[in-house]
Amino acid sequence: MHDTAPPLPAATGDADLDAALGLCVNLSAGDLRLAVTPEVGGCIAAFFSQTGAGPLHWMRPATEAALLAADPLRMGSFPLVPFCNRIRDGRSDAGARPVRLPQMLADVPHALHGLGWRQPWRVTSHSATSLTIVLAHDGGDGWPWRFEAWQHFNLSATTLGVVLGVRNLDDAPMPAGLGHHPYYPRNAATRLSTRVATMWEADATQLPTQQTVPGWLAQLPAGIAVEAISPDATFDNNFTGWSRQARIDWPERGRGMEISAAAPLDYALAYVPLGQDFFCFEPVSNVTDWMNLAAAGATDVGGHWLAPGAMLECLTRFRV
Numbered sequence: 604m605h606d607t608a609p610p611l612p613a614a615t616g617d618a619d620l621d622a623a624l625g626l627c628v629n630l631s632a633g634d635l636r637l638a639v640t641p642e643v644g645g646c647i648a649a650f651f652s653q654t655g656a657g658p659l660h661w662m663r664p665a666t667e668a669a670l671l672a673a674d675p676l677r678m679g680s681f682p683l684v685p686f687c688n689r690i691r692d693g694r695s696d697a698g699a700r701p702v703r704l705p706q707m708l709a710d711v712p713h714a715l716h717g718l719g720w721r722q723p724w725r726v727t728s729h730s731a732t733s734l735t736i737v738l739a740h741d742g743g744d745g746w747p748w749r750f751e752a753w754q755h756f757n758l759s760a761t762t763l764g765v766v767l768g769v770r771n772l773d774d775a776p777m778p779a780g781l782g783h784h785p786y787y788p789r790n791a792a793t794r795l796s797t798r799v800a801t802m803w804e805a806d807a808t809q810l811p812t813q814q815t816v817p818g819w820l821a822q823l824p825a826g827i828a829v830e831a832i833s834p835d836a837t838f839d840n841n842f843t844g845w846s847r848q849a850r851i852d853w854p855e856r857g858r859g860m861e862i863s864a865a866a867p868l869d870y871a872l873a874y875v876p877l878g879q880d881f882f883c884f885e886p887v888s889n890v891t892d893w894m895n896l897a898a899a900g901a902t903d904v905g906g907h908w909l910a911p912g913a914m915l916e917c918l919t920r921f922r923v
Contacts, residue, residue: 635759714745781917785921
């Protein structure tokens with residue numbers, strides 16, 4: 604632990620953002636700023652550069668109202684642990700212990716996004732440029748394994764690094780998945796560049812159905828407008844064979860952000876909601892519903908089984 608509290612960042616010039624930052628744990632390095640909400644799902648509330656013209660956001664900023672409502676779905680990003688995205692109907696019998704997770708959102712029939720985003724995390728260390736938070740799960744709430752999870756945030760003048768990990772504290776093998784769910788600002792000009800091998804088609808509830816290779820995947824390495832991914836409907840699909848490298852460009856800013864990840868983040872998911880001013884590109888360690896897909900014979904779905912005492916950890920960097 605640090606001996607003295609790190610200084611609060613200077614006012615941004617945005618009254619609502621300044622009020623939100625007052626509810627967060629704040630890091631700063633050069634012009635970069637990071638605000639984290641340990642008590643609200645271990646989320647990133649804001650990640651931005653402080654410029655002479657005001658804050659330049661790299662992730663969608665949370666508002667003071669979102670923080671007071673403790674709503675992870677209105678943050679800048681939240682962790683995916685101990686599983687990524689959806690589990691069909693919150694049920695799986697793939698392991699020796701049955702998973703029976705409750706419905707988490709009224710309009711989604713499946714368990715989603717893991718447990719970490721809905722739980723308070725505890726700060727274990729904090730300096731001006733780094734923060735570590737931890738979460739303990741006692742084996743209840745439909746996830747019948749005890750585990751611990753951790754996030755370590757490190758900020759430099761150009762880069763945010765996030766280490767996310769989980770350890771099985773139980774006496775039976777535990778399924779595990781890790782990932783991040785960032786929300787990025789989006790307009791008609793915003794571009795995404797990356798490499799993937801295949802895409803999973805999805806049903807009406809965003810569960811994978813079959814692997815395909817749509818023609819536009821070949822355009823991704825050179826970059827495509829996010830709006831062009833699915834101009835007439837919401838897009839919410841998984842990718843396999845992710846290169847672990849991506850770039851988002853905002854041409855009107857003349858700026859971009861590079862995303863890089865290490866194994867086991869070999870998969871990705873893109874969420875482009877119709878008519879919204881944000882989108883998500885999520886580095887993940889498995890395809891949605893991987894346990895049930897694998898039990899049904901599907902391959903290339905990722906996911907891990909952790910022996911008692913074993914851990915899984917990943918590193919993701921956001922370089923502006």
